[in-house]
Amino acid sequence: MREVNLLDSYPRVKRPIEKIARSTEENRAISRQFGFEYFDGDRKYGYGGYYYDGRWKAVARRMRDYYKLTDSDAVLDVGCAKGFLLHDLKELIPGLQVAGVDIAEYAIANVIEDMKPFCKVANATILPFPDKSFDLVISINTVHNLKRDDCKQAIQEMERVGRKYKYLQVDSWFNEKQQENLMNWYLTGFTFMSVADWPEFFTECGYTGDYYWTITE
Ligand SMILES: C[S@@+](CC[C@H](N)C(=O)[O-])C[C@H]1O[C@@H](n2cnc3c(N)ncnc32)[C@H](O)[C@@H]1O
Numbered sequence: 001m002r003e004v005n006l007l008d009s010y011p012r013v014k015r016p017i018e019k020i021a022r023s024t025e026e027n028r029a030i031s032r033q034f035g036f037e038y039f040d041g042d043r044k045y046g047y048g049g050y051y052y053d054g055r056w057k058a059v060a061r062r063m064r065d066y067y068k069l070t071d072s073d074a075v076l077d078v079g080c081a082k083g084f085l086l087h088d089l090k091e092l093i094p095g096l097q098v099a100g101v102d103i104a105e106y107a108i109a110n111v112i113e114d115m116k117p118f119c120k121v122a123n124a125t126i127l128p129f130p131d132k133s134f135d136l137v138i139s140i141n142t143v144h145n146l147k148r149d150d151c152k153q154a155i156q157e158m159e160r161v162g163r164k165y166k167y168l169q170v171d172s173w174f175n176e177k178q179q180e181n182l183m184n185w186y187l188t189g190f191t192f193m194s195v196a197d198w199p200e201f202f203t204e205c206g207y208t209g210d211y212y213w214t215i216t217e
Contacts, residue, residue, distance in 0.1 A: 009058035034104035071095025079142025083115030166209025
């Protein structure tokens with residue numbers, strides 16, 4: 001297990017916490033459906049428009065270089081949404097075998113065109129793949145959306161279907177201010193831990209992959 005930030009090239013979008021008081025029970029109920037409102041509706045429900053703009057390209061390059069991915073490797077993205085990262089990985093490494101799962105029917109129905117054959121609806125807690133199917137299993141900002149027991153199961157599933165590398169990124173905080181920011185901003189999360197506590201939880205799950213944090217500044 002290594003703490004490594006593979007999204008360091010991803011543009012940091014300042015979350016407009018002061019401007020949008022959005023973390024209300026009402027908003028969360030809508031966001032947690034992971035439908036149109038969450039991806040492409042108003043910002044108070046989620047992304048405020050989840051479009052392809054090439055911002056995952058640098059992340060794909062970083063992952064290729066870090067894990068030395070080649071045409072003979074297979075990659076799974078758990079919580080792939082519209083498949084943008086997979087698209088960029090495949091563009092970079094055309095022979096790469098890719099797969100994506102997401103619980104959101106809306107996202108899967110709107111997966112970027114060339115990734116449609118490789119993405120499907122599934123719950124992270126029961127990945128529809130045999131043991132050791134993938135050289136790299138990625139999950140970015142997804143498993144903290146599950147309640148603690150399911151979150152554990154999802155991490156164990158990543159471990160089960162992976163045969164080499166895993167990369168997990170979750171919402172977290174280094175200090176109280178960041179914790180407060182996250183609590184004022186989150187919509188869909190259920191499992192919250194500091195950067196000191198997550199690694200202990202990963203170990204409890206039997207996780208052996210890499211990990212990093214999404215911090216709400
Ligand atoms: C914050 S988005 C992250 C999407 C993408 N990984 C990214 O970083 O842009 C969270 C994603 O997790 C998906 N998700 C939530 N619960 C899930 C579950 N139990 N199984 C699979 N996907 C889930 C949502 O539908 C959504 O696409």
